[in-house]
Amino acid sequence: MTPALTTSGLTKRFGPQTVVDSIDLDVPAGSVYGFLGPNGSGKTTTIRMVLGLVRPDAGSVSLLGRPMPADLLSVLPKVGALVEGPGFHPYLSGRANLQRLDAADRHADPRTARRRTDAALDRVGLLHAAGKRYRAYSLGMRQRLAIAAALLVPRDMLVLDEPTNGLDPQGTREVRSLIASLGADGVTVLVSSHLLAEVEQICTHLGVMRTGRLVAQGAIASLRESQQASVLVVTPDGALAASTLAGLGLGEVSVSDEGAVGLLGAVAPESVVAALVHAGVAVREFVVRRPRLEDLFIELTGEGFDAGE
Amino acid sequence: MPASDAPGLPVAPSAGRAWFRFLGSELRLMLSRRRNQAGLGVLAALPVIMAVAVKIASPSAGSGEGPSFLSQIVGNGFFVALTALGVEVGLFLPLAIAMLAGDALAGEAQIGTLRGLLVAPVGRTRLLVTKYVGLVLGGLIGTLVVAVAGLLAGAALFGLHPVVTISGTTLSLGEGLLRLLLVVLYVAAFLAALAAIGLFISTLTDQPLGATVALALLSTTMWILDAIPQLDWLHPWLLVDRQVAFADLLRDPVYWADMRLGLLTDLAYVVVFGLAAWARFANKDITG
Numbered sequence: 001m002t003p004a005l006t007t008s009g010l011t012k013r014f015g016p017q018t019v020v021d022s023i024d025l026d027v028p029a030g031s032v033y034g035f036l037g038p039n040g041s042g043k044t045t046t047i048r049m050v051l052g053l054v055r056p057d058a059g060s061v062s063l064l065g066r067p068m069p070a071d072l073l074s075v076l077p078k079v080g081a082l083v084e085g086p087g088f089h090p091y092l093s094g095r096a097n098l099q100r101l102d103a104a105d106r107h108a109d110p111r112t113a114r115r116r117t118d119a120a121l122d123r124v125g126l127l128h129a130a131g132k133r134y135r136a137y138s139l140g141m142r143q144r145l146a147i148a149a150a151l152l153v154p155r156d157m158l159v160l161d162e163p164t165n166g167l168d169p170q171g172t173r174e175v176r177s178l179i180a181s182l183g184a185d186g187v188t189v190l191v192s193s194h195l196l197a198e199v200e201q202i203c204t205h206l207g208v209m210r211t212g213r214l215v216a217q218g219a220i221a222s223l224r225e226s227q228q229a230s231v232l233v234v235t236p237d238g239a240l241a242a243s244t245l246a247g248l249g250l251g252e253v254s255v256s257d258e259g260a261v262g263l264l265g266a267v268a269p270e271s272v273v274a275a276l277v278h279a280g281v282a283v284r285e286f287v288v289r290r291p292r293l294e295d296l297f298i299e300l301t302g303e304g305f306d307a308g309e
Numbered sequence: 310m311p312a313s314d315a316p317g318l319p320v321a322p323s324a325g326r327a328w329f330r331f332l333g334s335e336l337r338l339m340l341s342r343r344r345n346q347a348g349l350g351v352l353a354a355l356p357v358i359m360a361v362a363v364k365i366a367s368p369s370a371g372s373g374e375g376p377s378f379l380s381q382i383v384g385n386g387f388f389v390a391l392t393a394l395g396v397e398v399g400l401f402l403p404l405a406i407a408m409l410a411g412d413a414l415a416g417e418a419q420i421g422t423l424r425g426l427l428v429a430p431v432g433r434t435r436l437l438v439t440k441y442v443g444l445v446l447g448g449l450i451g452t453l454v455v456a457v458a459g460l461l462a463g464a465a466l467f468g469l470h471p472v473v474t475i476s477g478t479t480l481s482l483g484e485g486l487l488r489l490l491l492v493v494l495y496v497a498a499f500l501a502a503l504a505a506i507g508l509f510i511s512t513l514t515d516q517p518l519g520a521t522v523a524l525a526l527l528s529t530t531m532w533i534l535d536a537i538p539q540l541d542w543l544h545p546w547l548l549v550d551r552q553v554a555f556a557d558l559l560r561d562p563v564y565w566a567d568m569r570l571g572l573l574t575d576l577a578y579v580v581v582f583g584l585a586a587w588a589r590f591a592n593k594d595i596t597g
Contacts, residue, residue, distance in 0.1 A: 048424075048595070048596070052428075053424055053427055053594070053595040053596075054595065054596065072432075073432050076428055076430035077430065079428070083428065084424070086421070087421020087422045087425050089420065091343065092341070101425055101426070101429050103330045103333070103334035104331055104426050104430075105429045105430070107327075110326070
């Protein structure tokens with residue numbers, strides 16, 4: 001199956017600064033792709049290039065199998081997008097704002113406009129506030145209206161840039177379940193976030209940006225596997241335990257204060273335990289540590305205020 | 310449901326219908342904005358104030374003040390509309406266009422609706438053309454409002470009568486109204502040229518107020534330069550130079566030469582600044 005979105009060598013410079021540095025995205029069709037990275041790591045600029053808002057300095061974009069921005073007018077009707085927060089006319093109602101966007105889409109049928117706008121509003125739980133001026137919307141309502149705009153017509157793909165920004169925990173959960181249900185319908189979703197925890201549960205794939213570079217990408221399962229589980233043997237017989245582990249083929253084995261540690265690799269934990277007992281190691285505790293995805297994310301993107309540097 | 314379940318894209322409305330739907334949305338957006346409604350109110354108020362002032366100040370004001378139509382108001386309310394257009398074309402109407410032009414692209418960029426439209430998607434050329442047509446119609450509506458308010462105020466205070474032309478002949482009221490309509494169209498053509506400059510400025514910035522002020526200053530500067538005789542070598546290049554020529558429509562027969570030049574100047578400005586706006590906007594990075 002053709003990937004929903006690929007980029008190759010995509011690069012953007014603003015003045016002397018390279019904001020996006022030769023990235024190769026690969027978003028498989030039907031996936032829910034979590035596009036992660038700290039604020040300022042180049043996610044939004046990448047999304048702008050994918051949608052034809054910003055011209056790349058180098059590289060190419062293929063969206064739903066068509067080159068962008070060359071085929072923009074035939075591709076984008078099939079792509080719903082929310083870019084960098086909600087943007088609407090403050091003195092128009094939520095419904096009137098959606099109808100304006102619908103009027104802008106050449107392919108949208110005006111006869112069904114009212115029904116479709118209301119359905120989109122209903123899907124994000126805004127139907128009760130449809131006639132209210134956008135000015136009077138709370139931040140969470142504004143964000144949801146922006147998501148509704150992406151759902152005006154059936155789409156093959158959704159590009160949602162930080163859709164949970166400004167939402168309370170309840171709203172975040174709602175958006176998450178909305179994305180999950182869209183993904184279950186077969187719509188490809190690219191959802192960006194600076195928080196792994198917000199998207200980890202619903203994503204099938206992840207891409208991680210740092211300072212304009214794509215530092216990791218792949219199916220969530222294979223990313224998890226790429227992280228090596230380690231074992232800790234708590235024992236007074238540290239040296240014996242270490243040599244047993246090394247004998248089994250575990251990597252980076254060392255003796256520690258508590259006993260011995262090593263990287264599990266392909267070795268089954270149960271055979272490690274059997275070998276330890278067989279060698280006469282007095283095992284007090286045996287722990288297999290599988291790093292969380294969060295650890296990988298922090299390792300890739302850095303921690304604290306230097307994250308965007 | 311993913312879109313691909315449907316055979317291709319949903320049955321698209323014809324290109325023409327889609328075009329008019331978006332233009333209609335643009336006009337509704339413009340006309341539903343309170344500030345613009347208030348602006349139309351101001352445009353309509355001026356002829357009313359003028360008519361009332363003339364009525365109060367000089368109930369028996371004479372004539373003989375040359376081509377100014379002000380002196381003729383007392384005898385015929387028809388001239389309230391003409392006088393008002395002559396006054397408002399210098400500042401009020403250009404200011405109105407400047408406000409609309411500021412909203413057109415810079416305003417949409419500032420509040421973030423521009424990116425929404427472009428990914429809806431609207432082609433950039435289509436968006437620019439729709440915005441421009443919206444501005445032209447906005448200018449026409451503004452001019453019509455001045456003319457109609459002037460006619461109503463004039464009719465109420467002085468009555469409408471057959472029109473005595475500058476040449477001294479008399480036109481029937483119907484013929485006079487037809488000439489007034491041509492005046493309105495001539496002024497609207499000037500505003501359309503001004504709108505092209507405004508749209509270009511609007512592509513340069515994300516600050517609608519900046520775009521508005523820039524166009525208002527530019528227009529006012531042109532009127533000032535046009536009033537300095539020492540700069541007469543420059544005058545043919547100024548957009549505003551032939552705009553007061555609409556008075557020639559009140560000659561019998563109509564004297565077209567100056568207006569023809571005026572319309573050509575309008576056209577030249579539309580082409581130059583329209584292309585500049587397109588060149589700028591078609592490749593612009595939308596980061597707002």
